[in-house]
Amino acid sequence: MEFILVTPQAQPHVALIQLNRPKELNALNLQLMGELRDALKQLDEDENVRAIVLTGNERAFAAGADIKQMAGKTAIDMLNIDQFSTWDQIRKTKKPIIAAVSGFALGGGCELAMTCDMIIASETAMFGQPEIKIGVMPGAGGTQRLTKAIGKAKAMEMVLTGKFMPAEEAEKQGLINRVVPVELYLEEAFKLAGEIAQLSPVAVKLAKESVNRAFETQLDEGLHFERKNFYLCFASEDQTEGMNAFVEKRRPEFKGK
Numbered sequence: 001m002e003f004i005l006v007t008p009q010a011q012p013h014v015a016l017i018q019l020n021r022p023k024e025l026n027a028l029n030l031q032l033m034g035e036l037r038d039a040l041k042q043l044d045e046d047e048n049v050r051a052i053v054l055t056g057n058e059r060a061f062a063a064g065a066d067i068k069q070m071a072g073k074t075a076i077d078m079l080n081i082d083q084f085s086t087w088d089q090i091r092k093t094k095k096p097i098i099a100a101v102s103g104f105a106l107g108g109g110c111e112l113a114m115t116c117d118m119i120i121a122s123e124t125a126m127f128g129q130p131e132i133k134i135g136v137m138p139g140a141g142g143t144q145r146l147t148k149a150i151g152k153a154k155a156m157e158m159v160l161t162g163k164f165m166p167a168e169e170a171e172k173q174g175l176i177n178r179v180v181p182v183e184l185y186l187e188e189a190f191k192l193a194g195e196i197a198q199l200s201p202v203a204v205k206l207a208k209e210s211v212n213r214a215f216e217t218q219l220d221e222g223l224h225f226e227r228k229n230f231y232l233c234f235a236s237e238d239q240t241e242g243m244n245a246f247v248e249k250r251r252p253e254f255k256g257k
Contacts, residue, residue, distance in 0.1 A: 001035045001038075001039065002031065002035070003019070003020055003021050003029070003031055003032035003035055004017055004018065004019055004020055004032060004035045004036055004039060005017070005018040005020050006018075006039050006043075008043065008046060008048070008049060009048065009049075010053070010190070011190055011193070011194055011197075012194075012197065013048060013049060013050040013051065013194075013197035013198075014049070014050070014051050014052070014053060014190060014193045014194055014197050015043045015046075015049045015051075015052045015053070016052075016053050016055070016190075017036065017039055017040070017043075017052065017053070017054045017055070018055050018056065018057075019032065019036075019054075019055070019056045019057075019061070019062055022057055022059070024063075024066070025059065025060040025062070025063035025064075025103075025104060026056045026057070026060050026061065026062040026063065026109070027062065027063055027064060027065065027066040027067075028062050028064070028065050028066060028108040028109065028112065029065075029066035029069050030066075030069060030081070030083060030086075033083065033086045033087070033090075034086060036090060037086045037089050037090050040052070040089075040090055040093045040097075041089070041093075043095065044093050044094055044095055047256060049095065050095065050196065050197040050201050050204070050256070051095060051096050051097075051098065051193035051194075051196045051197045051204075052093075052095055052096070052097045052098070052193070053097075053098050053099075053100055053186070053189045053190060053193050054097055054098070054099050054100070054112075054116055055099070055100035055101070055102075055186060055189070056101070056102070056103070056109075057102070057103070058102045058103060058122070058124070058182060059102070059103045059104070060102075060103040060104040060105075060109070061099065061100075061101040061102065061103060061104065061105040061109050061112075061113060061125070062104070062105060062106075062108060062109030062112055062113075063104040063106050063107070063109055064104075064106045064107030064108050064109055064130070064131075065107055065108040067134065084139065084140060087111075087115065087140050087141070090112075090115060091115055094205045094208070094209070095201075095204075095205065095208075096117045096118070096193070096196055096204060096208055097115075097116040097117050097118075098116060098117065098118045098119070098120060098189045098192055098193050099112070099113040099116035099118070099119045099120070099189075100120050100185050100186045100188075100189035101113055101119055101120070101121045101122065101125045101127075101167075101176070101185070102121070102122035102124055102125055102182055102185050103122075103124055103125065103126070104126055105121075105125060105126065105127050105128075106126070106127070106128045106129070106130055106164070107128070107129060107130060107131055107138070107142075108140055110127050110128060110129055110142065110146070111129075111138060111140040111141045111142045111145070112140075113127070114141060114142075114145040114146065114149065114175075115140075115141065115145070117208060118177050118192065119175070119176040119177055120176070120177055120178060120180065120185055120188045120189040120192060121167040121170065121171070121176045121178070121179050121180075121185060122167065122179070122180060122181065122182040122184075122185035123167055123168075123179055123180070123181055123182060124167070124182055125166070125167040125170070125176075125179070125185075126164045126165070126166055126167070127164065127165045127166075127167075127170050127175060127176075128158060128162065128163065128164035128165060129142040129143075129146060129158055129159050129162065130162035130164070131162070132159065132160060132161070132162045133162040137159065138159060142159065143155070143159055146158065146159065146175075148215055149173070149174055149175045150173040150174060150175050151173075154173060167179045177192070198254075199254060200233075200236070200238035200239070200241075200242060200252075200254040200256070201238070201254065201256035202233065202236040202238045202239075202256055202257070203233050203236070203238060203239070203242075206229040206230075206232060206233060207229070209229060210222075210225060210226045210229050213225045213226070236257060237255060237257040238252075238254045238255065238256065238257065241253060241254060241255070242254065
């Protein structure tokens with residue numbers, strides 16, 4: 001892969017993907033997104049991976065889409081390229097993804113961070129949807145996920161003005177999990193991923209699926225979906241091991257079965 005670096009076992013059961021276009025501030029071109037899609041699919045199928053950390057570098061998580069690839073395109077060109085099908089496949093990753101963000105997370109970079117399940121940010125992180133300043137609007141979920149995360153008024157202001165939101169405010173608004181010093185943002189993401197990786201992979205996948213369903217359904221349907229996944233946990237060896245370990249006052253050994 002040319003534009004990402006993948007370490008399947010950066011820590012026990014935790015994989016690391018690093019966006020690797022530093023000169024372009026990790027701008028998300030079609031090739032990078034394709035590589036990211038393929039890497040996530042492989043890691044999703046790897047039984048030794050239980051959680052994934054996605055990061056850029058200290059200067060930028062990703063400063064947006066690669067505008068050079070889009071300038072001059074027509075609506076039909078964009079329709080035929082169908083770049084958002086790649087985003088849809090990334091969104092369907094079953095294992096939890098934690099974004100470790102430092103510096104710019106703008107446009108597609110902000111949308112990519114929000115596609116992840118959790119976000120750990122450094123003090124220098126800046127989030128924004130500045131597409132309006134170049135005559136377009138967010139197209140990979142920016143108007144939808146941002147609104148669900150921080151509410152209509154704040155999202156409307158960011159989308160319609162292109163203003164950036166610093167990490168401290170992003171935490172207060174509920175967009176990210178927490179803010180840490182620059183030298184600790186990746187370490188903190190690994191810590192969170194490591195906590196999750198110690199738990200039942202079966203239950204984690206089902207729980208992630210259920211939380212995501214809350215954004216897609218009404219309450220009654222969401223509760224019905226949650227209960228089905230709850231019952232499904234009882235078909236796993238992990239459930240038996242977890243409950244037996246609790247009763248026996250020992251640490252469980254989950255195997256993802």
